[in-house]
Amino acid sequence: xSLFNIFNIxxxxxSAQGQRLNTVASNIANADSATSSTGEVYKxxxxxxxxxPVAGQDSSGVRVQQVVESQAPPKxxxxxxxxxxxxxxxxxxxxxxxxxxxxxxxxxxxxxxTNVETMNAAKTMLLKTLSLGQ
Amino acid sequence: MxxxxxxxxxxxxxxxxxxxQRQQQLASNIANADTPNYKARDIDFNSALKNAMSRGKSTAxxxxxxxxxAAHIGGNNPNTxxxxxxxxxxxxxxxxxxxxxxxxDVERNQFVDNSVRYEAGLTLIxxxxxxxxxxxxx
Numbered sequence: 531x532s533l534f535n536i537f538n539i540x541x542x543x544x545s546a547q548g549q550r551l552n553t554v555a556s557n558i559a560n561a562d563s564a565t566s567s568t569g570e571v572y573k574x575x576x577x578x579x580x581x582x583p584v585a586g587q588d589s590s591g592v593r594v595q596q597v598v599e600s601q602a603p604p605k606x607x608x609x610x611x612x613x614x615x616x617x618x619x620x621x622x623x624x625x626x627x628x629x630x631x632x633x634x635x636x637x638x639x640x641x642x643x644t645n646v647e648t649m650n651a652a653k654t655m656l657l658k659t660l661s662l663g664q
Numbered sequence: 665m666x667x668x669x670x671x672x673x674x675x676x677x678x679x680x681x682x683x684x685q686r687q688q689q690l691a692s693n694i695a696n697a698d699t700p701n702y703k704a705r706d707i708d709f710n711s712a713l714k715n716a717m718s719r720g721k722s723t724a725x726x727x728x729x730x731x732x733x734a735a736h737i738g739g740n741n742p743n744t745x746x747x748x749x750x751x752x753x754x755x756x757x758x759x760x761x762x763x764x765x766x767x768x769d770v771e772r773n774q775f776v777d778n779s780v781r782y783e784a785g786l787t788l789i790x791x792x793x794x795x796x797x798x799x800x801x802x
Contacts, residue, residue: 532684532747536691543695550698579699588745589692592699641698644772648691651779655687658786659680663793 533659536652538584542591543645549594550577550638554631561626564614572624574600574631600625672796676789678716682709683782685745690775693754693766701763704754704771712749 553575563572580595602625610619686707696702744750756765 532681532688532745535688539688539691539695546695547698579696581696581699581702584692588743588751589689589705590696590702591692592695637698644694644697644768648694648775651775652687652691655684655779655782658783662786662790664790 533652533656535584535589537649539589539591540645540649540652542582542584542593543648544642546577546579546592546594547638547642547645550579551635551642553577553597554635554638557624557626557631558628558635560624561628561631562623564612564621564623571604571622572626573604574602574624574626576600602627669796673789673792675717676785676792679713680782680785680789681747682707682712682716682749683778683785685747685749687775687778687782689745689751690771690778693771694768694775697764697766697768697771699764702766703764704756704766705751706754706774707745707749707751716747716749 557574560566560572566572575597576599577594578596578598579592581590582593583589584591604622604625606620607623608619609615609621612621614621616622686709689706693704693706696704754765754767754770756767758767759765
């Protein structure tokens, strides 16, 4: 039954967009983390989406294929009093672009909402089908 | 007698089945709106319905390859829906840098359009059933 598969497809979209929102939250929260548990400066993370077939069907859902770290160079901030400062007084700050992250966040939440609406439409259609002939 | 009942409802049933398959394909396009290199696909409802009706049977699943192991690739034809309707690629007006061809406005438009058609189909088949029941009960 094709309509039941819509739940799987829209659900995969919702979880993928949720994961994308998660990385955005992590990036924004760490926008000022000059160091981390590895001793290195935090690098912005991004998800890469991939289409996957759903339950032997030809139409596909979506999943997060991998999470990549941004290769942009870290921002250098002049702050000689900071214990992390190098000999010239510069501190390496994360390469997180907060504006980009906000745009990413809005895009992810809109996509999430669209998937929820898709699911709702499928649910309405299924319920109407159930009441057929009454 | 049963054959005649089946014949009476077959058109609407075929149409509903195709509309449900199309709805699934549109949901898939919407879910993959942000996937790099994903190409939006859709079925041509008009010709798919004509084909299904001229085949003289409902849109039952086409024959598939036998699999003897869970790891075998399913024998589904990647260019048709599960019901056998051919899947076509959408032509885009504005390409995307990442190779994705999903136009959200088009997809949502078609999605709502398709769901209204599905509900119309349900209403029609419901009315047909009522008519048949009225004829049976007198």
